[in-house]
Amino acid sequence: MAKNYISLQGKFYLSEIVNGVAGVMRHIGNVPEFELEITTDQVEHQESTSGQRTTDFVLTKTTGVNFSGQLEEVDAENLKYILSGMTTEVASAPVVDQALGTVKAGQEIKLNGYALTNVTFNAGATPVDESKYTLDAVFGTVIFHEVIAEPVTASYTTGAVSSTTIASDFNKEYELFFKGINTATGSHMAVNLWRTKKSPETAFPLIHEELGQYEISGQALSHTEKGLDPTLGLYGHVVNIPAA
Incomplete structure (x- = not known):
């Protein structure tokens, strides 16, 4: 029986969302680490009939999807993204x-x-x-x-130089797309997060002994219209594409 192991590599893309519409995809370069985290706020109910006070029901009040990762390539657009800044071309x-x-x-x-x-x-x-x-x-x-x-x-x-401000633009949203390959099986995996907002909290090292890596994190926001389609989901979806 085949083992369904997974070992992913792949490319990440961001598309800036303007007036609710995701624009052109932009490859953000080499990403050595990236992960999704699903969070919940739950209320547990304990019954009072058995004498054991067991949990007989769990109410999920809220859900959330967070992301974190590292960027290595710092072009003008990635710098703006990392610093939550605005870039101006100074003549x-x-x-x-x-x-x-x-x-x-x-x-x-x-x-x-x-x-x-x-x-x-x-x-x-x-x-x-x-x-x-x-x-x-x-x-x-x-x-x-x-x-x-x-x-x-x-x-x-x-x-003429390019100037990027620090911690001055916190409102941009991006659609995130991952084109992944499972190197264990040769199959492919796509991941979409319909709306993401990066956290302004980050570290930006200015001295390096080796190549710099820049941490990013944030959360996925729900897309209620896409959530009406069970194949798309409120936050996004993962698509497994069989090997040819």
Whole structure:
């Protein structure tokens, strides 16, 4: 008799839901761990006729479906998803005569941009020689090596960058789809969660010894219209696809 063991691998996709409609599927990259958890709130009733106070009925009041997993690929869309943020494309722009005040030797100063080009500094009307400072154009910082008597101004052009805010967008919903293969049997498994909302609670490590992994978690929300179809279910369904 064949053993129905299971060992799943596969691809995960998210589709942003706008006005109740799931949009284009987006593959979220390698996902080394992912699991579903079914929760319930139950009330147990004990009978009082046998003298044993046994449980003779269980009322299930509420149900829930939670998910948790890890993402490894952090493109712009995944970063926004992990951080519950909003992404803005910031265009290149000129900055003229940004006032830095009187600078101190050894003090590192942050300018207003990244990937800077055409950077110059003036002390009053006099240009500051490049030997008097060290510029990190990528991060937009500068260290002056000596005190400059007059107030310093900076002029430069900022580079185009992508900016993602942190913990600023908690309302997005996504349909989740899993295309799985059971490597134990060669069959396939599909999983749909009709409506999911990610929890804003997460950890975002900034230092790594190996490849970074980013934890995500959240819950599936019920879809009452799909729940009317017993093959679809309120939260979603699992479809077993036999091996060809």
